[in-house]
Amino acid sequence: MTRPEWFVALGLLVFALGSVRLLFVRDTVTRLVALNIAGAGVFLVLIALAARTDPPDPVLHALVLTGIVIAVSVTGLGLVLIRRSDDGADESRDGDAP
Amino acid sequence: MTAAVVLDALLAAGVLVTAVVALWHRERAASVTVFLGFGVLLTAIWARLGAPDVALAEAALAAGVTGALMTTVVAGRTRSTAPASRSSRAVDVAEGAVAVGVGVALTAVTVGAMRSAAPVLTGDVATEALPDSVVAHPVTAVLLDFRTYDTMLEIVVLAVAALAAVSTLRDAAPALSVPVDRRPVLTGAVAALTPVLVVLAAWLLVAGSDRPGGAFQSGAVVTGIVLLTVLTGTLRLPSARTTRLLLAVGSTVFLVVALATALTTGWLTLENPWGGTAVVALEAVLAVSIGVCLAVLALAGSTRA
């Protein structure tokens, strides 16, 4: 396998690990971490795809930059909501599904 | 095995190990800390894959700002040391096995797609179009000339997230309030650092036109400046109304520019000779907006509702 292909494999594995954990773990902060890790996996795939050419594909780099800003925004909002729900009454859970 | 291959392999292994530990650790605080380590390793991988812009953004935003955001929620709270989950070792292994299976299946399909890939990528076309763009650096050209619409939407996403965060505060007078630490060591250090950081932010911003850098990375530094000055009392927390103004103004400017270009050259169309200046101006607006919105998100997380 070529170098980009190895990194694509790494990215897909990281994505899968994060996604599986996101579905099954209960703690909200860990879920947020899992979401970020899954996102990082997708970014890895994109950057690895960009590394196929020389110079690297700038479009994919731009997409990942946009994705990182969105991920940080979402994480920030998620943390505020975690703080609100922790401060208040116990969270209500409706079973195991997402 | 060359040194480069060994380095790549070590980084990849490090990423996997930190990911697994962060995902399956029982304690929140440990999870978050290891996750930050994951971010640092990822920064190195971006550099290894020829993506310096992304590496800068990862270090500043994904590792730096996210770290700040997460520690405010996790640090110093009794819940953070409580066990995060109670699943057994067998279930953990099963989950991991499922993930590995899915990863392998996806890899098979993706590698197949890569090997039969179309000969012309958008990246090649973009690089060819670069001389006709208003900036020299490819990534900046994509973000602010070719795909400005995406960047516009993204800055609106950030502003909306900050607005949503502020809206969860007590609705009588939603203002931020955080504990301020005025110890002389801190205020002295911040006083010395702030000018340096401001220059760094400005340099990152302007450098983006012809080398790695730009609004996002500069914006992350601005976030740092805002948080440092607010948390040490050097800068007073703004009122509720000023907060709202600050976090919305960046998007407003961008959207107004969109309308203005619609009436003149065409929606979001930048042309020489004013295009280069327009890009730097837009990036400045973006950097300040990113800095303020992320700082507001961090401060809203620390404010008791």
Place this chain on the structure above:
Amino acid sequence: MTSLLPAFVVVPALVATLVAMIPRIGAVAAGATALAGVVAAVALTLRVSADGPVDVALGGWAEPVGIALRADGLSAAFVLFTAVVVLVVTVFASGSSAARGTPFFWALSLALWSGLNAVYVAADLFNTYVALELVTVAAVGCVALGGRSAAAPALRYLLVAVAGSLWFLLAVGLLYARTGTLSLRLALDVLRDPTDDGALVATVLILATVGLALKSALVPLHAWLPPAHAGAPAAVSPLMSAVVIKASIFVLYRLWTSLPADAATTSLAVLVGAVGSVAVLWGSLAALRQARLKRVVAYSTVAQVGYFVLLLPLVVPALRPEADDAARAVAELAVQGTVAMVAAHALAKSAMFMAAGCLLHARGTDEIAALRGAVVTNPGAVLAFGVAGVALAGLPPALAFSGKWQLLTAVLESGQWWWLIALLGGGLLTAAYTVRVLAVFVAERETGTENTPVPVRMTAATLVTAVAAGIAGVASAGWLATTTVGVF
């Protein structure tokens, strides 16, 4: 009209940021923009039906370097019913501050609407992803307006919705790996060459469908929806069920009516259709067991999403290489019927949630048992709820009736008669949970129940929407024909 397409996104977003800075103008600005939005949406529909799809290249760069926007019949239809729902909910929301939650409602709902339009007119796949994230973040913000008790449901919604977007983004990445472009149109050109892309297309569709199913709350990935839709403020719930869900449904339709099909994807489509049928049953049965009115309506949405995915197995035969005109005709019929169902649901569901909001305002609770005798104290809201429920079940001349009729025809003509069970059974169940609630409304009121008067405009907005859902089937044939312009 060509160059006005981006205005559907830019104008609501700009008004949203202005309202964020100057909250006082919120109601007026939102109302004016909503009204303009409906007019513009009607103009778009007329333009598309007359001259075909509208294409715009942004930034002066053509694809694949730049981003393009595209509005075909499907886009115009979604833009139209979204604008109508936004208008009626704006009127409803202006009646009560409790219905809004906090003054931030106006800015967040306008931003939400901007994001929805961005999804409907997108032709670039990464652009679609960013637009979906805007919708999610704005929607989560709206749900969180419900106060501290809404924080946990809002958080859960955020995690699930962003996870769904990530799965979709990965699918886009895989497609780029093969086609080298983010433009859907150009990607299809590459895939049309007869190399073996079956595994790739199937994987892309699986990833994207699962991600979008998470965002649309398709059973069994639906548990996040009832707490979020029910826990949101009274003016937010109608937006959530009626239009926010439709964004991911739209992207699902866009992918499944474009990508080439083979045996694997046909099986996948049938599987999704089967899951949808289960969803219709599951959601309706759950709705029958709820003690709170808003939960009944929320589970009703879970059931209706099952209908929306029935389109997939009906449309996939038209995308196979051996497809003939008959298959394409069936697919067009199926799309028209489904769009009718989607639009009917948007009107009826928003009316039901607004009726629940009126009753909540009047009685201070949405516990069904506490709403006995509501027909005497709030006849408008009760009537609206009944009409909307019946309209949703699909009695003529409701829009849902036209939709079901077309879908029935498509099902029979395509020979996949087993979908009839879900189509017909679902209507009965919808009637069941509507009647169950109405029975309590018309029961005798307990003495001493408090009753706050409901502002006229809230009841009026609710009634108008319910009646529209109930009679829109009458003139719908012409409109429904426009919804497939440029789709296939």
